[in-house]
Amino acid sequence: MCYSDVISLEQLPVHSLLNPLRRAFGQHNQVILEAPTGAGKSTALPLAMLDWAEIEGKILMLEPRRVAARSVAHYIASQRGCAIGEEIGFRVRGESRSRATTKLEIVTEGILTRMIQQDPELEGIGLIIFDEIHERHLTTDLGLALALEIQGSFREDLKILAMSATLSGLPLDSVMPEAISLKSEGRSFPVDIIYNAVSASKNRSQHQSHSQWIEHMGRCILDLLKGDNAASEGSDDLSNGSLLAFLPGQGEIMRLHDFLASRLDLNQFSLCPLYGNLPAKAQDKAIAAADDGKRKIVLSTNVAESSLTIEGITMVVDSGYKRQARFNPKTGVTKLSLKRISQASAAQRSGRAGRLAPGHCLRLWSQEEQGRLLKADEPEILHTDLLPMVHDGACWGVKSLCELPLLTQPSQANESVAWQLLQMLDVVDEQRKITAHGQQAYELGCHPRLAHMLLKAKSLSTGTGSDELTGLACLLAGVLESRSRSRQGTDIGNYLREAGQGESGQQVRRWMKKLKVNMSLSEIIAGAASSDIAFLLALAYPDRIAKSRGMSGYQLANGTGVILPDNDPLSHVDWLVVADFQESEGRTSGRVYLAAEIDSAAFKEQLSFLVSTKNYCGWDESKGRFFAETQKCIGQIVLSKTASKKPEPSQIKAAITEQILAKGLGLLNMDDKLVQLQNRVKLAAKLDSEHGWPDIDDASLLANLDDWLGPYLGDVRSLSQLKALDCYTLLLNCLEWDKQRRLDSLLPCHWPMATGTKAKITYDDSGRALLNVRLQEALGMAQSPVLANGKLTVTMELLSPARRPLALTADLASFWQGPYVEVKKEMKGRYPKHLWPDDPANTLPTRFTKKKTFNAKS
Incomplete structure (x- = not known):
């Protein structure tokens, strides 16, 4: 690891916490340490712990990435004055430099999980350090959960140290409520941050937009290196410093590499890609100090976001993108998409420029967009494929991941798919118990x-x-x-x-x-x-x-x-x-x-066990009726089919559900009254959240068809009968009686006007309440009505005597004082028989013409 030799470990901020940390482990076996970028938590801390009498046994330190694990191990070994693989070692997938006598072993997170499965007592291990736990990788969450299980069951003496650059949004207290918390100051130099967003075009395709921001990034880098950028004005540091660029993936790295290689003098600059799939030697070159007199340009994914210090970096150019993998439980596959990073990630990236000296960071998005970024990254457990994790859980003996002390509970849909596939593969049985085959598979x-x-x-x-x-x-x-x-x-x-x-x-x-x-x-x-x-x-x-x-x-x-x-x-x-x-x-x-x-x-022949026979009922569009047939299938692929007898009611019910899922809720009577109910409940959930309103939006209705619609399909034999169902009443009945009354009170469908008219209130999906009423009936009203215990002001749509829109306002008092004057001028001549007073706020409202109003008063 390339830390500057000028800075001794005693100068790092975490050094002041060594004694408090020793005392903390004397009182409790769980410690949470918050130590920002540059504090020395990944290096100075484990190095010092090697000589602590309080820690008996080997120290395991977990790093989320292979390149960090290898680099940290090499650096600590060099500081210790020993060869790698002796007192200090590392283990990553496909490479191990460790032995039985190793006192400090740096491992990637998945290694710990397998160590625990093979030896639940972790014999010989005295301390486990979870570094960069804020990154919330799936293997991090699982490793911590299993370590806590061991500590609570077999090894009360096992020490656990959870370290994070930030504790914001990290619910460590929920799984380690009695842990002692310590905080270290960071050691980083000031970093100037400049924003330079790529210009957008509505008519540009996704591919063109993708190519454009890479080219924009390349030109920004060239300007920085030449000193032609706002970030470099008045700074001599940039003329000699190296540059670190963050991109979402290998493909973008290589495209930017080619762009820069054709425009830079490679006798002066060294282009170094850095990503997870890169061979170890190429990774070492990217993070090592340049020894050929060239200025280094490192093009990296988020592997350089934390735990690594790359010598000589004074400039960071951040694309602001990451490639996120999101598992789709419906298709059983992971979708890759380009996403904006979080504010926490942006801070980590910019901090790379200030690890060893003052630096500069150029962010390729706007400052306004920065404020809209998520505060922190979502945990992987919410959106990734859980199959390997569920296999681990089954080997550990749990039948649901919620039985483990996890920082965040997993996606139920993703977990359910994982258990189903493990059962299909004979890895677990119907009771989710690991089989002998499943145990052999894990090994x-x-x-x-x-x-x-x-x-x-x-x-x-x-x-x-x-x-x-x-x-x-x-x-x-x-x-x-x-x-x-x-x-x-x-x-x-x-x-x-x-x-x-x-x-x-x-x-x-x-x-x-x-x-x-x-x-x-x-x-x-x-x-x-x-x-x-x-x-x-x-x-x-x-x-x-x-x-x-x-x-x-x-x-x-x-x-x-x-x-x-x-x-x-x-x-x-x-x-x-x-x-x-x-x-x-x-x-x-x-x-x-x-x-x-x-x-x-x-x-x-040999794959005949994959073929299943099922009775299917469907809808024949051409004949306008349901039909039944026997199908031989592999999953949803039909190999052959033969017509069968008249479909049973249960088959028709399943076919109706299939049709709705395929064609949408348009097959039902989704009238305006029902849509209004959906919008009102959605608004109530926002403005009256403490009362636990249900989700009845379209997506939720489709996901829960069997619950709210299924019981009423028993007598339905055709799509016309389906359309005749009173879905509004069915949904309304999903609300308890007290909820129905509360909804009518908070968000009524009508508003009583002083004239006796019950004016209709319409709720749109943006959360706006719109009251339609003729202007003359709103006379004398000082303000627009207010709903939901004062949390929602009604927008008034004031109409002409012919019920045509005249004005739209949520501030009636301001309307009477301003825009009404122009409305009166235009309407008075068109509707002379109707009232257009000079002082509308203090005029009695009316439903009638001036003549009828006068006669009524008489």
């Missing part, structure tokens, strides 16, 4: 899908005298777990040879050793048959068997649509098994990255 140390495939291949190979199928399964798993691949099309068979090389090759050999495969990789590759590849992938991805839809791509067994590039050799085959695909923002179909062709004959 293989790979994704549950791939572990299932490996074990099934081994089982099928037993007794055949050949390990070829098992070896092929190991190679396929190597392809799918590889952190980087070449581009050789979507056919997974093209990647077998490279899967046997480098880091992935080492992992393949470890699996082969565990599964006792006595063949060489070259023999396995030479004998690999496409039918075997497809069969093995179908074992791992039964929900991703795909049938061609002609020109529109393929349909997966889980119902998702996917596409392949037109020129790909697999783009015109009838059947595929898709091993890797992703959904992207703005695209209706996912893009396939890895697949294999499969012969449909396999569904009658």
Whole structure:
């Protein structure tokens, strides 16, 4: 790690907390430490702890990223004066430099979880340090939960230190209520922040916009390096300093790299990419001090956001974007989308420029947008694929993740999908108890899908005298777990040879050793048959068997649509098994990255167990009636169907629900009265939140059809009968009687005017209450009506005698004093028989003409 040798560890702010921290561990085994960027918590603190008598046993420190784990370990070892792998070591996926006598071991978060599963008492471990816990990675939350379980059950003496750059929005008190909290000041230099947003265009496509901000970023970097930017005015530091640029992913890094490489003198500047999939040597080059006299430009993802100090950085250029993976439980796949970072992340990034000297940060968004960013990043547990985590939970013995002391409870939908898939793969039984197969799968140390495939291949190979199928399964798993691949099309068979090389090759050999495969990789590759590849992938991805839809791509067994590039050799085959695909923002179909062709004959032979028979009821548009048939299916793909007898009421009910989910709530009687009820309840939930109003918006109604609509479908036999259902009353009855009365009181549908008229109040989906009334009936009103216990002012839509709109105002007093004068001038001549007084605020209202009003008074 490249910390300046000029600054001694004793000068770092965290040094003042060493004694208080020792005293804290003398009183309690849980400590929470808040230490901002530059405090020295990742380096000075564990280095000092090596000599503390209070800590008996090995110290484990968790880092969220491999590059940080390796760098921190090397730096502390150098400060300690020992070789890496002796007293100081590290362990990351695919690389370990540690031994039994190692006193401080830096590990990535997933390593800890496996250590706990293998040894629930963590024998020999005295302290676990969770560094950068604010990043809220899935493995961080799980590792902390399991460590707390151990501390509470087996190891009361185990010490836990949770460290964070910020505690804002971090609910550590909920799982560590008795922990002692300490706070350190940061050690960072001032950073000037400049905003320079890329100009927007409404007519620009997403691709053009994406290319434009990368080009904008490139030009900003060139200006900074030349001293032509506002951030560099009056500063000599920038003429010699290095630059760190934050981008969302590898693709953007390489595009910016190419842009800069063609415009910079590479004899003066060194361009260094930095991302997770980069080989270790290239990562080391990016974070090491430049020793060739060149100024360094580091193009990084958020791996450089925390725990790393890159020598010589005085400038940060921040794109403001990150690539977020969000799991879709309906399709069972993760969608990647470009998202704005949070304010906390922006602060971390800008702080990189002030770690060793005063610096400058250029943010490529507006200062106004900065205020609209989320305060902190969402925890991964809310939006990521929970399958590996649920597998961990099952191995630990829980039947729901809520049984663990988690900082944040997971998405219920995502967790439910994970348990269902584990049951399909025979990893857990119907009671969510881990099976022997599931335990063996966990010990293989790979994704549950791939572990299932490996074990099934081994089982099928037993007794055949050949390990070829098992070896092929190991190679396929190597392809799918590889952190980087070449581009050789979507056919997974093209990647077998490279899967046997480098880091992935080492992992393949470890699996082969565990599964006792006595063949060489070259023999396995030479004998690999496409039918075997497809069969093995179908074992791992039964929900991703795909049938061609002609020109529109393929349909997966889980119902998702996917596409392949037109020129790909697999783009015109009838059947595929898709091993890797992703959904992207703005695209209706996912893009396939890895697949294999499969012969449909396999569904009658070795894959016949995937075929199910079901009775289906649907709606025939052409004949206008429901029909029933027996289908043979793989998931949602229909292989064959035969007509059956008249559908049963229960089948029709299921078919109606399917139609509504497919075509929307428009099939129901969603009249204006019902829409008004939805808008009123939504507004009540906002203005009267303490009373717990239900969600009855369209999305919630679709998600809960069985609850509110299902009980009333028993006698429905046609879509016309469905349309006749009084859905307003059904929804109103979802509210208890006291809630109905409270809603009418808070947000009434009518307002009593002094004239006796009950003026209608309309609520729109933006939260506005609109009262329509003729202007003459509003005379004498000093202010607009106020609803919801004074929290909502009604907007008055004042109408002409012919009930045409004249004015719209939520401030009636101001209207009478100003705009009314112009309205009166225009309307008095058009409606001379009606009242247009000079003092409207003090005139009695009327529903009649002047003559009728006068006669009534007489």
